[in-house]
Amino acid sequence: MKSNFKIFLKGIIDVSPLMIPVVPFGLIFGVLAIDVGFTPIETMAMSLIIFGGASQIVLLQLFSGGASSLVIISSVGAVNSRHLLYGAVVSEHLSDLKLIWKIIISYFLIDQAFAISNEYLKKNKDHNRYFHLVGGGATCWVIWQSTTFLGIILGAAIPEKLGLSFAVPLTFLALLVNDFRKFINVIVIIISGLVATFGYNYIPFKAYVIVAALAGLFTAMILTKKNKKV
Amino acid sequence: MSNWALILYCGLITYLTRFSMIALIKREMFNDRIREILSFVPSAIFPAIIFPAIFINDMGLIEIDDNPKILAAIIAMIIGIFSRSIIATIFSGLASYWFLIFVV
Secondary structure, three states, X not given: OOOHHHHHHHHHHHHHHHHXXXXXXXXXXXXXXXXXXXXXXHHHHHHHHOOOHHHHHHHHXXXXXXXXXXXXXXXXXXXXXXHHHHHHHHHHHHOOOOHHHHHHHHHHOOHHHHHHHHHHHHHOOOOOOOHHHHHHHHHHHHHHHHHHHHHHHHHOOOOHHHOHHHHHXXXXXXXXXXXXXXXXXXXXXXXXXXXXXXXXXXXHHHOHHHHHHHHHHHHHHHHHHHHHHO | OOHHHHHHHHHHHHHHHHHHHHHXXXXXXXXXXXXXXXXXXXXXXXXXXXXXXXXXOOOOOEOOOOOHHHHHHHHHHHHHHHXXXXXXXXXXXXXXXXXXXXXX
C-alpha cells in the first residue's frame, strides 16, 4: 500500500497541467473584483470562502449589473448545480470516510480536482486513495489564492482601456469548447444565450441567468427525449 | 445585504453543493435520465453569462453593429473547437479583441 503522502503527491502531479488555465482565470478575477468595487480584503475573502472560479465570476458579473443579493445567491447556486452531477459519480469512493474528512474534502472539491481524481479513484482501491483528491484540491487552492492576490495587486496597474472584462465571457466560452462539437449542446447554448440577451432588460430582478439556464435545460430535456424515440 | 454577508452566503451555497455530493448523494438517487439532463447544466448556464457580456453594451442595450467583441468571440470559439485548449481559447479571443480595438 502506498503512503498517504505519496498519494497526495501523485494528486499534485496529476492536477498540474490543469492549473495552467487557472492562472489567468485567478488574475482576471482579482483585477475585476477590485474594478467593480470590492475592497482587496473582500476580494481575498471571496477566494478563500467561496473558492470556486465560476461562482465568483458570476457573483461579480451580477453584482456589477446591480442585481439583488437574493438573485446573486440563487444564480451562484444554479451555477453550482453541476456539482450535483459529480456527486452521483464520486460519492461511492468516499462513502467509508469519517464525516470530518468529508467536511474537509468538500471544501477542496472543485472541477479540476474532481476531473483528475475521479480517474484515479476508479483505478485504485487503497483505502487511503482519497489523499489524491486532497493533493489535487490543495494544489488548486494554492494557485487560486496566489493568482487572486496577484490580480488584486496588478489591478491598479492595468489600464481600463484593455477591456479585460471581456476575459469573463472568454473564460466561460473556453469551458464549453468540448460542447461545441455536440449538436444538442449547441442548440442548448444558443437558446440559453438568446434568452439571456433578449431577457436581460425584461426579466425582473436580473434573474436572466436562472431563466436562461432553465430554458436551456428544458430544451435539452425535449431534444434528448426525441432522440431516444427515433 | 452587506458585501460580507453576500460573500458568506455565496460561499455557503457553493460549499453545500459540494458537501451534498460527497455526504448525501448516492448513486441510486439519480437515474440515467436525471444524469443525462444534469450533464447539460454547463451548456445551459454558461451562455447566460457569455452572450450578454458580448452583445450588451455599457448602456444595457443590445449592440450588434460596431461591436468588436462579437468577431473576437467567434475567433476564440473557432480556435477553441479546433485546439480544445482552454488557454488558447482565452488568449486568442483577447488577442483578436485587442487587435480589433487598437489596430483596425
